[in-house]
Amino acid sequence: MASPLLEVEGLTVLRDNDSHLLSDLSFTLSAGEVLVLRGVSxxxxxTLLKCIAELNLYHKGKISLDGKQSREWDIPDWRIKVAYVPQRPSLLPGTPLEFLDTVRNLRARQKQKEKQKQDETHDAQLQQQTKGSDTLDPLSLAQEWGIDKTLWTREWGTLSGGESQRIALAVAVAIGGAEVLLLDEPTSALDADSSDKVERSLLEMLPPAQGQTTLHNGIRRKGTGPKALIWITHSTEQAERVGTKDLDLSRH
Ligand SMILES: Nc1ncnc2c1ncn2[C@@H]1O[C@H](COP(=O)(O)OP(=O)(O)OP(=O)(O)O)[C@@H](O)[C@H]1O
Known part of the structure; x- marks a missing residue:
């Protein structure tokens, strides 16, 4: 049988006082799936999402993408493939445009490395080819979600929670390269209309799950973005709309 896209095996995370926060947690995620993560505050x-992105230490466990364990990857490459989108990006320094530039450069270097594995073309030429090669234009995507382009040059700290949330999400989605997006309450600061648009775009970008038609909950899957999502939400209605499977950490 083919290995799942993402596999978490026996993940154990300890609190500062050595009691267990997460205990021997295991699950898999396949292409086209949306795992809804629930649980009391x-x-x-x-913490689980940050562990999966290798941003947080864990006591025990293995995390694999396409059958290859995270420890076998270069960490920056892993974090592009398994990308964490934080709940409060406004804590970042500088402006969204500066952040976009940093992420683009990181992505360009990763693509360059991937290409160098395939052939020995000259570095400068590769930089030229890879720079600015986003899957989508992040500014246009955010605009579809109601974000005026002028907001990209404002300091993060001056943006509202909902504005910075949509911008950070647009960067993560549009920059390309992510196979699994780890979404930490991605619509928690949005009004119902904006939340609807964001939900729809995220689901449209996924490929159909194995054995399913391209239509899921009335939304046509286009397969233009990440392959799967892990989505934290406190809303039962949203969990039902977006999820294809769920995991409740209150029970662990
Ligand atoms: N850096 C840290 N150092 C120490 N404890 C931490 C740290 N980050 C989180 N914790 C603690 O770990 C526990 C889990 O936090 P986490 O943020 O993962 O919960 P959550 O389920 O996402 O909560 P919420 O729904 O409120 O966002 C909490 O008790 C929190 O105080």
């Missing part, structure tokens, strides 16, 4: 949802 403090149950470890954000």
């Amino acid at each position: 403090g149950s470890g949802k954000s």
Whole structure:
């Protein structure tokens, strides 16, 4: 049988006092799936996403993408493939445009490395080819979600929670390269209309799950973005709309 896209095996995370926050947690995620992560406040949802992105230390466990364990990857490459989108990006320094530039450069270097594995073309030529090669234009995507382009040159700290949330999400989605997006309450600061648009775009970008038609909950899957999502939400209605499977950390 083919290995799942993402596999978490026996993940154990300890609190500062050595009690267990997450205990021997295992699950898999295949292409086209949306795992909804639920649980009471403090149950470890954000911690789990940060562990999967290798941003947080864990006591025990293995995390693999396409059958290859995270420790076998270069960490920056892993974090592009398994990308964490934080709940409060406004804590970042500088402006969204500066952040976009940093992420683009990181992505360009990763693509360059991937290409160098395939052939020995000259570095400068590769930089030229890879720079600015986003899957989508992040500014246009964010505009579809109601974000005026002028907001990209404002300091993060001056943007509203909902504005910075949509911008950070647009960068993560549009920059390309992510196979699994780890979404930490991606619509928690949005009004119902904006939340609807964001939900729809995220689901449209996924490929159909194995054995399913391209139509899921009335939304046509286009397969133009990440292959799968892990999505933290406190809303039962949203969990039902977006999820194809769920995991409740209150029970672990
Ligand atoms: N850097 C840290 N150092 C120490 N404790 C931490 C740290 N980050 C999180 N915790 C603690 O770990 C527990 C889980 O936090 P986490 O943010 O993962 O919960 P959550 O389920 O995402 O909560 P919420 O729904 O409120 O966002 C909490 O008790 C929190 O205080």
